[in-house]
Amino acid sequence: MDRLKQGGFYLLKSHALCQLQDLGRFGVAGLGLTEGGACDQQSAMLANMLLGNVAGAALLEIGVGGVSLRAQANTYISLTGAQMPFLINGQPAPRYCTIAVQSGDLIEIGYARAGLRCYLAVAGGFLVPTTLGSVSTVLREGVGGLNGGALADGDWLAVHPCEAIALRSLPYESQPKFSAVTALDWIAGAQYDWFSQEAITRLDQQLFRVTKQSDRMGCRLSGGKIKVKPQAQMYSEGVCCGAIQISNDGQPIVMLNDHQTIGGYAKPGAVSRLSLNALAQCRPGSLVRFVKRDLCDVQAKAARQREWLARLQQEWQHKA
Template sequence: MAFKVLKPGMLTLLQDLGRHGYQHLGVTSGGPMDEVAFLWGNSLLDNDDNAAQLEITFGMLSLEATQPTSIALAGADLGATLNGDSIMPWQTYAVKAGDVLTFQQPKFGLRAYLAVKGGFLAEPVLGSVATVIREQLGGFTGKGDKLQKGDLLPYAPTQQHTPRHLPRLAIPNYDQTEIDVVTGYQYKSFSGLDRAHFFSSAYTLSQNCDRMGYRLDGRPIGKDQPGIISEGIAYGAIQIPSDGQPIILLKDRQTIGGYPKIGCVTSISGSLLAQKKPGDKIGFRYMSVDQAERERHLALARIHQWR
């Protein structure tokens, strides 16, 4: 009734859609870095949207099934194989007892999602199984542990399998380099020149990129900006610290901060950003709140309509 972990990979975490309603206590939301891929993974199997999946960062994971099930892969192409045969993301596959599922290094993107029929089984902590290592919350142990060799990952076995794949037009374009940004109330405190530089410059993802946030290297902006009184931080907030290099705060972000923020990455672009690796280049594109809301509603409607 489980996958046995033969190789744990670089960073493999159990995730659902996140732990909400506790930021006032300093508890971050967690959840899948690429929420769009996560939702598609559950849709391919007719799972509940919140059914727990594995988020596999950079690959190097190997699992052995102890019971039959149906799986779906979504997100990055990490060179996955089933019993040595190549399998592709955005499809479902039947798995039998004794089958070995392996993920290699990234061919395209950075994070893959492995869903099983009915979702992986774990006990929620504060209403969620989302793994946040820093806060020692969630995961299969409830203590925020990443996968280790020998772990057993429970699921409800099933012989039921429906072959499915995503239409090509529905598959996200991970080659896209433009990241959509909604400006916030602190945007006007930046000079016109800083605003122009921010939206016209290319930035490189630094080596300091993780689930908490992505630090960028490029043309500095707002170096003369004063600090602000610490306040709550939204997903995707773009902080500008004293060195002028933007920091995009993501799923495992801290809940408060005192750097000024020039804007906020949209949720759809946040999923795209989650598939970028250190060294990749991105640029920013202005989007209104109305446009961002329409984009998200359209993406969710497309998933639910496909169901």
């Protein structure tokens, strides 16, 4: 099909941290493939909800910023997540709202002023072939996206034909905020007893700094050493998103969406999915602290978040 007749966007400026994502690729860990997906799920879901898309529609995750696109369709877009300068035809555009764009419009996203990752969604989602049920890009595995790689200058992103949709916005007071210190809720895991109470207290009471070695696979932290009790050899086992691995140097690594499927480091527990959204926005040098929670507390907080998103969706649908 002719590209201009189909409609879409030309990527004028891109880089390795600009990737196609959805909510992830599940049920494939037995094949050695990780889940991938948007690191900040809440921001990705809000970007799609603002356009009336399904929560898992394909969108762009843009790390750091510095991306520009040329629209070749009359459609609607939204931008959420990190605070990045957002311009359409050189004029500032608002985040967390539905924006109409016309064929020929220039969309520019500058470098992040706060946070690390933003999410650009389009009405109906980007038209991308799925791999094992998902468009999520995992560079290490060479799957998802366009031919398994990051997006590059000159790439074409097709979109669905679009009719007029309702204009929606999320009030500023409801938009996620960025803190000087990010609190990470976590729950105990299988090797919790491999750590002394002193080690657990140290994990919870000190501040850790996000290092430059962090990426979509894991967030590497630096701080006081967390010691593991002398144990028999730790064998490799399944690793979940959010797992807190204590490396040989005593520093925590929190597994993110592109984490390996198995690992051999001891893990006191795992960070909650909601806290991973906040961690995904922490740039190198940011401070984080761990807060141990009971499972029921974490589940209750997640339930309240789901209820808020459901109410928001119903409200927007009612106004459509």
